[in-house]
Amino acid sequence: MASPQGSRAPLEFGGPLGAAALMLLLPVTMFHLLLVARSGPARLLGPPPYLPGLEELWSPWALLLCLTWLGLQAALYLLPARKVAEGQELKDKSRLRYPINGFQALMLTALLVGLGVSAGLPLSALPEMLLPLAFAATLTAFIFSLLLYLKALVAPASARAPGGNSGNLIYDFFLGRELNPRICSFDFKYFCELRPGLIGWVLINLALLMQEAELRGSPSLAMWLVNGFQLLYVGDALWYEEAVLTTMDIIHDGFGFMLAFGDLAWVPFTYSLQAQFLLYHPQPLGWPLASFICLINAVGYYIFRGANSQKNTFRKNPSDPRVADLETISTATGRRLLVSGWWGMVRHPNYLGDLIMALAWSLPCGVFHLLPYFYLLYFTALLVHREDRDERQCLQKYGLAWHEYCRRVPYRIVPYVY
Numbered sequence: 022m023a024s025p026q027g028s029r030a031p032l033e034f035g036g037p038l039g040a041a042a043l044m045l046l047l048p049v050t051m052f053h054l055l056l057v058a059r060s061g062p063a064r065l066l067g068p069p070p071y072l073p074g075l076e077e078l079w080s081p082w083a084l085l086l087c088l089t090w091l092g093l094q095a096a097l098y099l100l101p102a103r104k105v106a107e108g109q110e111l112k113d114k115s116r117l118r119y120p121i122n123g124f125q126a127l128m129l130t131a132l133l134v135g136l137g138v139s140a141g142l143p144l145s146a147l148p149e150m151l152l153p154l155a156f157a158a159t160l161t162a163f164i165f166s167l168l169l170y171l172k173a174l175v176a177p178a179s180a181r182a183p184g185g186n187s188g189n190l191i192y193d194f195f196l197g198r199e200l201n202p203r204i205c206s207f208d209f210k211y212f213c214e215l216r217p218g219l220i221g222w223v224l225i226n227l228a229l230l231m232q233e234a235e236l237r238g239s240p241s242l243a244m245w246l247v248n249g250f251q252l253l254y255v256g257d258a259l260w261y262e263e264a265v266l267t268t269m270d271i272i273h274d275g276f277g278f279m280l281a282f283g284d285l286a287w288v289p290f291t292y293s294l295q296a297q298f299l300l301y302h303p304q305p306l307g308w309p310l311a312s313f314i315c316l317i318n319a320v321g322y323y324i325f326r327g328a329n330s331q332k333n334t335f336r337k338n339p340s341d342p343r344v345a346d347l348e349t350i351s352t353a354t355g356r357r358l359l360v361s362g363w364w365g366m367v368r369h370p371n372y373l374g375d376l377i378m379a380l381a382w383s384l385p386c387g388v389f390h391l392l393p394y395f396y397l398l399y400f401t402a403l404l405v406h407r408e409d410r411d412e413r414q415c416l417q418k419y420g421l422a423w424h425e426y427c428r429r430v431p432y433r434i435v436p437y438v439y
C-alpha cells in the first residue's frame with residue numbers, strides 16, 4: 022500500500038490486521054504470564070487460574086507509583102551527563118545528541134532504593150502489586166502512544182520514520198510515525214528504551230528476591246543466579262549505552278505502541294518471569310549445575326559483548342587498531358561490511374550470544390515447567406523476525422555487496438544450523 026505521505030515502505034508485522042492483533046495479544050499474553058506464574062500448576066499453555074476483575078487490576082496507587090517511577094527516571098536522565106554522544110546521520114544530514122548517563126541513573130536508583138529500604142520502604146510488597154502495576158504501565162503506554170501519534174501530526178516530513186507512515190491509523194499507531202520524538206533535548210524513545218523498563222525489571226527481580234528471603238529465610242541459589250545474570254545484562258546495556266544508537270529501534274523504527282508498550286510494560290513484567298516463577302515454585306539447584314549454568318551465561322555474554330563492541334568500534338572508527346586488521350567488503354554507500362571476526366562467523370553473532378544467555382536465565386528454573394522458557398521461545402521468534410527485517414533493510418541499503426556478504430557468511434544466527 023503506498024502511503025499518502027509518499028513513504029513506500031512495505032508493510033511489516035502482517036499489516037494493519039497483524040498490528041491490531043498484536044496490540045491485543047501482547048497485553049493479554051503479559052497478564053496470562055503474570056497470573057500463571059503464581060498459580061500452582063504454572064502451565065504456560067493451560068488456561069489462567071482465574072480471570073481478574075477490574076478491581077484487582079485497577080489501583081490509583083499503582084498508577085501513581087508507575088508515574089512517580091517515570092518521573093524519577095526522567096529526572097535522572099536530565100542530570101548532567103559524563104558524555105554527550107551523536108547519533109547516526111538523519112535524512113536531513115543532521116545528527117541528534119544524546120546524554121550518556123544511563124549507568125549513573127542505575128547507580129543513583131540503587132542508592133535511592135537502598136536508602137529507602139533501610140528507612141523501612143517495603144520493597145518486598147512489590148510482587149503483590151505486579152498485576153495492578155502491569156495494568157497501570159499498559160494504560161500509560163497506550164495513552165503515551167496516543168500522544169506520540171498526535172505529536173507526529175505536526176512534525177515535519179523529515180522527522181517521520183521510514184515504516185510507520187502508511188496512512189492506516191492502526192498500523193501507524195502501532196509502529197510509530199515519528200522516528201525520534203523529542204521535546205527540546207528530551208528524546209522519548211531513547212529514554213524509554215533503556216531507563217524505566219530495564220531498571221524497573223531489575224528492581225522487580227530484587228523485590229522478588231527479597232520476598233523469597235522473607236518467606237524462606239534466604240534467597241535460593243536459583244533466584245541469585247537469575248538476579249545476577251539479568252543484572253549483568255541490564256548493567257551492560259547501560260554501561261555501553263551509546264551502542265543503542267546503532268540499533269534498529271533507534272535508527273529505523275518509529276516510536277509507537279510497539280516500542281512504548283515493549284519498553285514500559287513488556288520488558289519489566291515479562292522479562293522478570295523467571296524470578297516470579299521461582300518465588301512461587303522454588304527449585305533445588307546444586308553448585309555443580311549452577312557453575313555449569315554460569316559457564317553458559319559467560320559464553321553467551323562473551324559472544325554478545327564481543328560482537329556488539331566489534332561492530333560499534335568499527336562503525337565509529339574503522340581504523341581503530343582493535344578492528345583495523347579485520348577483513349571487510351566495500352559497499353556502494355562508502356560504508357564497509359565486516360566479513361571476519363565475529364561478523365564472519367554468522368551474520369548476527371550478537372543474536373546468538375543473546376539467545377545463549379536467554380537459555381542460561383531459564384535453566385535455574387529446572388526442566389519440568391515450560392513457563393520459565395517463555396522468554397527463550399519469544400526471544401527466538403523476535404530475533405528470527407528481527408533478523409529477517411534487518412536483512413531486507415541491508416539488502417536495500419547495500420544491494421550487491423549484501424549478496425556478496427551472504428555468500429561469504431552463509432549462516433544467519435547459528436553456525437551450520439540457521
Ligand SMILES: NC(=O)C1=CN([C@@H]2O[C@H](COP(=O)(O)OP(=O)(O)OC[C@H]3O[C@@H](n4cnc5c(N)ncnc54)[C@H](OP(=O)(O)O)[C@@H]3O)[C@@H](O)[C@H]2O)C=CC1
Nearest residue numbers: 267268269270332357358359360364371372375407411415
Ligand atoms: N533483549 C531483548 O529483548 C532484545 C535484545 N536485542 C539485542 O540488541 C542488539 C542490537 O540488535 P539489532 O538492532 O537488531 O541489530 P544489530 O546490532 O545486529 O544491527 C544490525 C545492523 O548492523 C550493521 N551490520 C550488519 N552486518 C554487519 C557487518 N558484517 N559489518 C558491519 N556492520 C554490519 C547493519 O547496519 P549498518 O550497516 O547501517 O551499520 C545492520 O543493519 C543485539 O545484541 C540484540 O541481540 C534486540 C532486540 C530485543
Ligand SMILES: CC(C)CCC[C@@H](C)[C@H]1CC=C2C3=C(CC[C@@]21C)[C@@]1(C)CC[C@H](O)C(C)(C)[C@@H]1CC3
Nearest residue numbers: 047214215257258265268270279280283284287288
Ligand atoms: C513485544 C513486541 C512485539 C516487541 C517489543 C520489543 C522490545 C521489548 C525490544 C525491541 C528491542 C529491544 C532492545 C532491548 C530491550 C527490548 C527491546 C526494547 C535492549 C535495550 C536490551 C538490552 C540490550 O543490551 C540492548 C542491546 C541495549 C537492547 C536493544 C534492543
